[in-house]
Amino acid sequence: MALLRASGPMTRGELVSTIGLSRGTVSTAVAQLVQEGWVDERPASAALSGRGRPPTLLALTQRAGVAIGVDLGRSHARVVLAHLGHEVLAEQARELGESWRATEAVDAVESLVDDVLAAAGVERAGIVGIGLGLPAPLDTSGHSTSITIPPDWVREDPAGALAQRLGVPVVVDNDANLGALAEARWGAGRRSNTLFYIKASTGIGAGLVLDGRVFRGSSGTAGEIGHFTVDEDGLVCRCGSRGCLEVRAGGPALVAQVAHSGAEIASVADLIAAARRGDLACTRVLADAGETLGVALAAVLNIVNPDRVVLGGELGAAGELVLASLRERLGRQALPSAVRSASVVQGQLGERAEALGAVLLVLTEEERFTPPSGQEPTHGRPTTAQ
């Protein structure tokens, strides 16, 4: 069951080869789990299996519990509910004010969680864990180390606050790490072993997924590409450095660059829409953003040697308007062998990536979700099939 929770639906053959027990032993255990309603069998979709009879997949059922992913952005909250068989059952999003406070966010998340539970017909007791994404670097104990989230959460414990309110285990992670996890498992990074994901929105963050696991570094800071220096004489950044990638290619910087062009642009989405209509100034700003991202990514390619680079966040929606100049820059600046092995693509999950990644955190890092003290786990383990 732990393997099915982490890996998602699998064929019997995959289960046998991964567990390393005999086919007979696995079949006996599976038969018992199916009979008790923890596991069901479903045909693989024709799209996945190609021609011929589709193989049968084994997956956990809703009886095994549900996982919830929460993405708290700078001005929105999104909540996704999936059962442990890797099937999304409900999803809700809501705008928050630009400068929301922690209590406001906890209230909004609680009400969204109740909404998705009601939509899926699931009780709160069925939740095995909640993954929470925040747009801030987090240390290894889940405390924010940045001023980019509400001031009342700086150096505090957001996961603890939410866990206390909902009575469910909550684990927090940086939003770009979660976007990386989601694209690696369910999006543009499938079949990649070394994936580098960039979330380029108001801020610019990144996540690295190695063999299906997020790489966080020794203290949780890995992937903070937004503070890579692209211009030593550039403007001062909120981090105290000068000429950071974020200062040149973050959303507000891109919008500011067209201020004198006559175009009415208030957001990255406006910028992309205008470029698609043929606005020359907006097209140029996006191409320049690709170049600037390329300066930072060239270093990543040389050092990490990823096989896939996925551009997500608001800027990801620009697709080739950014990617063409980004690839061109990489071709000039990174080592040829690193450039050849990395495909640079647009994210497939869009603004849902971070919330889906938060669900995947619950599914794939089960060991981090211990119930709040004083509460017994009610789901996620059969009581009779030990």
Ligand SMILES: [Zn+2]
């Ligand atoms: Zn900076």
